[in-house]
Amino acid sequence: MARAADAVLETSIVGSFTKFGLSTRRSLPQWPADPAPHSLRDHVVLVTGGGSGIGAECARQLSMLGARVLLGVRTPSKGANTAAWIRDTVPGADVDVIDVDVSDFSSVRHAARNIVANELRLDVIVHNAGVLPRERLDSNDGHEITLATHVLGPLLLTELLRPALRASQNGRVIFVSSGGMYTQRLPVEDPEYHVGVYKGATAYARTKRMQVALTPLLAQRWAGDxxxxxxxxxxxxxxxxxxxxxxxxxxxxxxxxxxxxxGADTIVWLAASHPAPSSGRFWHDRRERSQFRIPRTRHSDQDVVRLWRFCCDALELPAV
Ligand SMILES: NC(=O)c1ccc[n+]([C@@H]2O[C@H](COP(=O)([O-])OP(=O)(O)OC[C@H]3O[C@@H](n4cnc5c(N)ncnc54)[C@H](OP(=O)(O)O)[C@@H]3O)[C@@H](O)[C@H]2O)c1
Structure with missing residues (x-):
């Protein structure tokens, strides 16, 4: 019954994505339990784009569960303000700011070096930083800006932090995608969006689609660690x-x-629930969701592998 009610909400989009979605689902039987108090004590978490919005609130919730929180921000004043807000509102909060522009590979490398040098382990990365540009922009490394921000930078950051995540023995990597991705097919032929009239919302949705499509492959890649x-x-x-x-x-x-x-609820649940939710899945409101709502947006496993190879070439990473 609860699953049927959830499924009805899920088909409606507005019913699911708005505040009514979460409040209704919360009241249904079988709503997954909140993470236990102190469940992140002695844990270190990194939240990119942690200076505002969902990232800031996510960081605060993770701090309330006892985590040491690293706010990864590209605007230092926002990081400082959010860190002060968390310290003011969470007794005993342990929070630091890491300067990182996730779209910029040299900034990502610098931030990763800092984290590896200063933290014994890293338990969670929340790839929350997001951008919806008004016009086409390229990153410092020459990649379309949403691709660099949502896909390439997060992949590089995670690969560089793998030893620290391995040290956790239960490392978790969370991509904050968007329901907007349902409208777009995986752009395997043109990941840099060179073809057609550029629209920021389309670039945003395509790269959010990439995050979801790559997650099962990344789950396999990282499982051994x-x-x-x-x-x-x-x-x-x-x-x-x-x-x-x-x-x-x-x-x-x-x-x-x-x-x-x-907005941060499912991120916090994924980060802090024990046992960890199944790896390689796509979630909304604490339930696994389909990757597809529109048949024409479906892709094949080969498409995902092709996109992965493109990312590895761009990042000079080994594909296996
Ligand atoms: N709010 C929604 O309804 C919604 C829906 C679907 C998905 N999302 C996703 O949720 C995430 C958070 O969004 P939000 O709504 O909370 O918006 P927000 O308040 O604008 O937060 C986005 C954060 O990302 C940071 N950021 C952007 N580019 C960055 C970069 N290159 N390096 C480091 N940080 C960067 C921004 O920092 P600056 O301020 O310094 O630019 C900002 O703090 C995003 O990934 C977004 O796509 C949100």
Whole structure:
């Protein structure tokens, strides 16, 4: 009965993605339990884009569970303000700011070196940093900016931090994707979006699709190191990113939007639940969800491998 009610919500999109989705699901029987208090004591977590919105609230929730929190930010003032807010609101909070522009490979390498030098282990990475550009931009390394921010930078960061995640013995990597990815097919022929008229929302959705498509492959790749990989989407949350990138949507939908804490709910659950949720899956509101809503957006396993090889070439990583 609970599963049927959840499934009805899931088909409706608005019913699922808005604040009603989470509040209704929470009230259903079989809602998965919250992480236990102190479940992240002695754990170290990194949240990219942790200076605002869902990332900031996620970092605060993880801190409340006892984690040492590293806020990965590219705007130092936002990191400092969020760190101060967490220290003010969470007694005994252990939080530090790491400067990192995840779209910039040299910044990613520098941040990873810092983390490896200063932390004995890393238990969770939340790849939350996200961008929806108004016009085409390329990263410092010459990659389309959403590809660099959502896919290439996070993959490089994770690969560089693998030894620290391995030391956790239960490392978890979480990609914060978007329900917008349901509208787009995996762009294996043109991952850099050279063909056609560039639209920021399309680039955003394609690269969020890539995160979800790559997650099962990454789960296999990292399993030998005891590292799990998860993708999720937060629904529609009222954050500075939505106000800035989608002002019309925000104006119309504001009364229905989740707050940032509700947007962070499934991230925190994936990060802190014991035992860990199954690796390689796509989640929303603490349940596994289909990767597809529209038949024309389906891809094959070979498409995913092709995309993975492209990423490895771009990052000069071994594919196996
Ligand atoms: N809110 C929603 O309804 C919604 C829906 C679906 C998915 N999401 C996803 O949720 C995540 C958080 O978004 P949000 O809504 O909380 O928006 P937000 O408040 O704008 O947060 C995004 C954060 O990412 C940071 N960021 C962007 N590019 C970065 C880079 N290259 N390096 C490091 N940090 C970078 C931003 O930092 P600066 O401020 O310094 O640019 C900002 O702090 C994103 O991945 C977004 O795609 C959100």
């Amino acid at each position: 005891g590292i799990s990989a998860h993708a999720m989407h937060p629904g529609w949350a009222n954050t500075p990113g939505v106000v800035d990138a989608l002002p019309g949507f925000h104006k119309v939908m504001e009364p229905l939007l989740r707050d940032a804490r509700s």
